[in-house]
Amino acid sequence: MKKISILLIMCMTMIVNAQDKDTKDKVLEDVTNDVCACISEKVDEGISQKDIEVQLGLCLINSYGKFKARIDKYMNVSFDDATSMEKFGQEIGMKMITVCPDTFMSFAKDIIEEEVENYNASDETTPVFTVVSGEAVKLVNDQFNVLSFKGTNKRMYKFLWLEYFEGQELLSDMKDLKKKQLEISFESIEMYDPKLKDYRTYKVLRKIEVVN
Known part of the structure; x- marks a missing residue:
């Protein structure tokens, strides 16, 4: 009986340690899931492309606030540092491709279409x-x-x-x-x-x- 109790304690300890073990990738995945859930609601509402881009930024900021303690363990992100925020946003954007590809493409598609519509061949640099x-x-x-x-x-x-x-x-x-x-x-x-x-x-x- 004593041996069984020790075995159970060891198993419980291993489970707790596994749950406590965190990684940068896991943090980014959790943040991305949160961002995906947030932005998918806005996309479903049928808001304009410009508003989607704004909402994406707001969702990212909101998620950062939720997971700030965990994020700070692995990344140096600050609202006062535009470069660090841009890098953070890029990492989340890359994660979205695999975590919520449908949501990512729903607004990425609009961005691509808008770029095509606004493209002007005369804007290309021509040699003089x-x-x-x-x-x-x-x-x-x-x-x-x-x-x-x-x-x-x-x-x-x-x-x-x-x-x-x-x-x-x-x-x-x-x-x-x-x-x-x-x-x-x-x-x-x-x-x-x-x-x-x-x-x-x-x-x-x-x-x-x-x-x-």
């Missing part, structure tokens, strides 16, 4: 080309091909040949090219110069065409 007229002087083959060019404004230019561009075949016969009036389109690109140990602006060839 500059055009200059003049005559080719020489082509130097170094680490990169460099074209020396004298503009009609009497200014000397050096253009880098880094990749394929329209009209590059004209540079195969520099003797013939020197006799012709050219129009060159180039792009100014900032690149690192290991010799200067700093960035500098290079003129990169984008197009060459004969104008006479």
Whole structure:
């Protein structure tokens, strides 16, 4: 009987210790479940996407308050530190994908659709080309091909040949090219110069065409 009592006590101790054992992952999972339950109610109410985003933030703050003691054991989260709050929100967001994927997708889908609707191709950064007229002087083959060019404004230019561009075949016969009036389109690109140990602006060839 005594042995049975000792065995029961050992079993109870193991159960209590298992229940008391907490981990960061378990805390995040509990917080995420709480956030999921909170935001799912708002999604079911059919509120706007903007309001859902606001409510998600409120749900996260509310859940943080509930589990603050446990969260503080594993994470350094503070309302005064935007970076720590953002990191905390990201961790919960990643958890939501597995804990409540349907709820996550219900508002993530709206965010994606809104981004698509607001997308404007004109917002994409397009390269700006500059055009200059003049005559080719020489082509130097170094680490990169460099074209020396004298503009009609009497200014000397050096253009880098880094990749394929329209009209590059004209540079195969520099003797013939020197006799012709050219129009060159180039792009100014900032690149690192290991010799200067700093960035500098290079003129990169984008197009060459004969104008006479």
